[in-house]
Amino acid sequence: MTLEQIAKLGKIEPNNENLEILTYYKTACQKWLESKEFKNSNWAKKPYPPLLNPDEVVYEKIPDKHAWMLNLPLPKNYDFVLFGSHAAGMHAALPGFFTLCGVCVRSIIPKQMDIVQEEQKGSFGCYCLLHKKLLAMKKVKELGYTKKAYLQITNLILDSDAKKFYSLINASVAINIIRDPISVLRTMVTLPNFADEFSINDDEGRGTGLFLSDEPKAIFSKNPIHYGGILDKNGKIKAIISPELNAISGWLEDREQMFHDGILYDYFKDNIKELYIKQTSDFAGGRGFEAMSELASILDFDEPEQKDRWLFEKHVGEMTNLLPITLYANEKDELFSNEIKTNRNDKNFNKNSAKIVLCTRFDENNRL
Known part of the structure; x- marks a missing residue:
């Protein structure tokens, strides 16, 4: 298998820089891509198949830029994916609720407008950013700081590499938090x-x-x-x-932050094995304790303690x-x-x- 054939299989632009990087991994790529293990695996069916065996990769030894080019899925140092829209409680109530249940660490894709460093923008930049965060998450878990961790996706990447970016996220176990659109708009306008x-x-x-x-x-x-x-x-x-009521039109056009659950589901549907859908209302009005108890029994994290019940009844969205x-x-x-x-x-x-x-x-x- 030539370098050009490897690049074509991985949907990599065969320019001089990319081919130079591929040359370094050529032998390992050939061994993996020509093996029965690859050809008979689900990896071969991916839209962006990994050019190295993800089960044998030592992520700490591969630069994030190289990992992106080699189509390596993000380090699986998280236990589930949490996705949904802004104004659904994912940045207010749920981080606190999960912390109370021992799920203390999350990694987040930031809004593009909040990213200061140009190299962290777009699909490629966010991949590299999450690559670093998830390696750090591994250390935190190894130190016993948290038993479980999750990857949160609230901001939608909209560039031409988005399909590749989301294909490199393992969303086999996922929670989707949904909320009715009128409540979403009301919250965004009055936040x-x-x-x-x-x-x-x-x-x-x-x-x-x-x-x-x-x-x-x-x-x-x-x-x-x-x-x-x-x-x-x-x-x-x-x-x-x-x-201002007229602000509604602006939020309706902001696909990065809202009304993108269907788009995310389409990106993830081929690798989702377990999907749990919860509504924002399941956690509001003092119902958070019961909702987290249910998720804890399903996803095997610590159940909320009775002494903390009063915290699950608080409304933190205003602050x-x-x-x-x-x-x-x-x-x-x-x-x-x-x-x-x-x-x-x-x-x-x-x-x-x-x-x-x-x-x-x-x-x-x-x-x-």
Whole structure:
């Protein structure tokens, strides 16, 4: 089997760079692709068949960029996939509920607009990002920090490599959280966010923050809470100071965040063996304890404890987009200021500041 034949089978563009990388793995690829084990396996039927035997790959020794080109599925260091739309409780209630049941670690595909580094964008970038996260997840599980972990997919990748990206995710065991569309739109339109003035750039993706030198009365008199969903003339989401009915049209067009369950199911349907569908309403109104008990018995994680029942009855959606928020302190900063800091995007200044992260009990920052 020639390099060109291997590239054709893997749907790889046969340019000089790709062929050079393939040359390094050529012998191992040939041995795998010409074996009866490959030809008689389900791997051969995949739209993007792996060019190395995934069961024999040591993922820590293969660069993520090479793993992508070789069509290697993401490291299976998660126990199930959780997918669905935004505004269905997947970023508010469920992370907390799972944490209470010992499922403490999740990996998430971020929204494209939230990704700062260009190399982490798109299908290829998200694959490389998850590759690193899932290798780290393996270590966390080995240390006994968590018994179970999951891969959460709430943001849809929309580029030309999306089919390949989703084919490299093992969704054999999956949970789909669904919610009626009117409730989804209502939540997105009325969900509060901090205004852009609160954004902090320190290369750690914390999003929002305040300096301890900020004068609270001056800062919070500037309409700190905004709502979004209306597109400006440049097609960007425009922040407004109160929920606006016309924002619905903007959210209806945002396929990355919402109304994409069917698309995700089509990507996953060929490798799903167990699919459990739950509604947001199954976890609301004090029903979260029973719903998590049911999932625990099915997926073999810790059942919720009676002493925590009161936590399963809380409604956290009203505050989730306002946390975490980081307080920054820097000895070079003046003590108080009535003005918004001009150095809020000074990466070095912010990086060298002391930080206090205010977050919920279940936020990943709480475990740093």
